[in-house]
Amino acid sequence: MREHLFERVRFELQQRPVDVLKVEQTSEGFVTVTFTGPLLAQFNSLSFDDHIKFIFTNSNGETIRRDYTPRSFNNAKQELSIEFALHAQGDASDWARNAKPGDQAVIAGPKGSMIIPHSFDWHLLVADSSSLPALARRMDELPLATHVIALIHVEHESDQRAFAQYAGRTVQWFDSHQRLIDTVSTLQLPAGEGFSWVAGEHTFALQVRDILLEQGQPKERMKAAAYWKQGTVDFHEKI
Ligand SMILES: Cc1cc2nc3c(=O)[nH]c(=O)nc-3n(C[C@H](O)[C@H](O)[C@H](O)COP(=O)(O)OP(=O)(O)OC[C@H]3O[C@@H](n4cnc5c(N)ncnc54)[C@H](O)[C@@H]3O)c2cc1C
Incomplete structure (x- = not known):
């Protein structure tokens, strides 16, 4: 059997305040939201299945946290995109359905990457x-x-x-x-x-x-x- 090297990389946990830059309804069931914020200049994610905590305020004014995949990011442009799957009832899904440029949120993590x-x-x-x-x-x-x-x-x-x-x-x-x-x-x-x-x-x-x-x-x-x-x-x- 050959050796396949898995690598675990840890990151210092950071909370990054972000603003919505762009919202695209990519298909019936997906909205892609691109965020911007100065702390995204140091954002890192080394594995495709990393996750961040997406922290936002729901329609009742409560702070909600959900796991999402950093789909793509660009340090130079200070941008990060998340693809939200839309479903019937859910605070994050509802947030994405109604998102518009200028909306605020926080992106925490990732804590680390397990590189396959x-x-x-x-x-x-x-x-x-x-x-x-x-x-x-x-x-x-x-x-x-x-x-x-x-x-x-x-x-x-x-x-x-x-x-x-x-x-x-x-x-x-x-x-x-x-x-x-x-x-x-x-x-x-x-x-x-x-x-x-x-x-x-x-x-x-x-x-x-x-x-x-x-x-x-x-x-x-x-x-x-x-x-x-x-x-x-x-x-x-x-x-
Ligand atoms: C590591 C990781 C990465 C993830 N990456 C992404 C991602 O990039 N994009 C993405 O869209 N989701 C992703 N998810 C899934 C997302 O975190 C959940 O779907 C989350 O529950 C959505 O939050 P919500 O507030 O909309 O719904 P919740 O308030 O959590 O749930 C409300 C109701 O909706 C149902 N529900 C939750 N999610 C779904 C769904 N996807 N389809 C149908 N019904 C659902 C629940 O069963 C519940 O009944 C990821 C999850 C993990 C653990």
């Missing part, structure tokens, strides 16, 4: 809308020639997006968590040493993780996380 190396023979990426921003960042950061299988559930057809195409990349979209799970059940994992990354709704991520373990994917070469849980506010769990 590119060196694997293949990468399986399984996501739903909550983890699509992280998956999209991984697609941007992996070398184009990397063998990637991406399986993604989105709520609306317009939430599907075009990734840079390459022979070794397969992207499949699903309109339900269950249909994605069914496909994982019949998936033939490629030969060689691969890494599986799974994130999304709690039960969904657990089920996908269990199927992959049954199919012989070693748990050392898998990372699974719940990014939200049906019926529960602010849920995050490493599985």
Whole structure:
């Protein structure tokens, strides 16, 4: 077995006040918000699945904190973008739906990064809308020639997006968590040493993780996380 070097990097925890610079309704289910603020000049995030605490005020004047993926950032421009998946009821989702230039918030973290190396023979990426921003960042950061299988559930057809195409990349979209799970059940994992990354709704991520373990994917070469849980506010769990 080859050695694949995972690296953990810690950052000093910083809270950065930011203003909304730009709001784009990128599809029916997503709003991309670009923030600006002088402290973003030193912002750092080294892994696609890092998270920050997004701290904001809801419509009742309460301070709310939720986990979000830093989708992209530009130190020179002092900008950072987050892709918010819109769902029926949720303070953060509502905040994003109504966001406009000049709105204020605070971005705390990330506390650190766990860097999953590119060196694997293949990468399986399984996501739903909550983890699509992280998956999209991984697609941007992996070398184009990397063998990637991406399986993604989105709520609306317009939430599907075009990734840079390459022979070794397969992207499949699903309109339900269950249909994605069914496909994982019949998936033939490629030969060689691969890494599986799974994130999304709690039960969904657990089920996908269990199927992959049954199919012989070693748990050392898998990372699974719940990014939200049906019926529960602010849920995050490493599985
Ligand atoms: C490490 C990490 C990174 C994340 N990155 C992103 C990201 O970049 N973009 C993103 O959109 N989300 C991301 N999430 C998920 C996001 O933090 C949750 O969806 C969060 O609960 C949203 O907060 P809210 O205030 O809108 O809803 P909450 O007040 O937390 O929940 C209200 C209700 O909405 C439901 N709910 C919560 N999230 C969803 C959802 N995605 N779809 C359907 N129903 C939901 C809950 O079950 C609950 O019933 C990430 C989560 C983690 C742990």
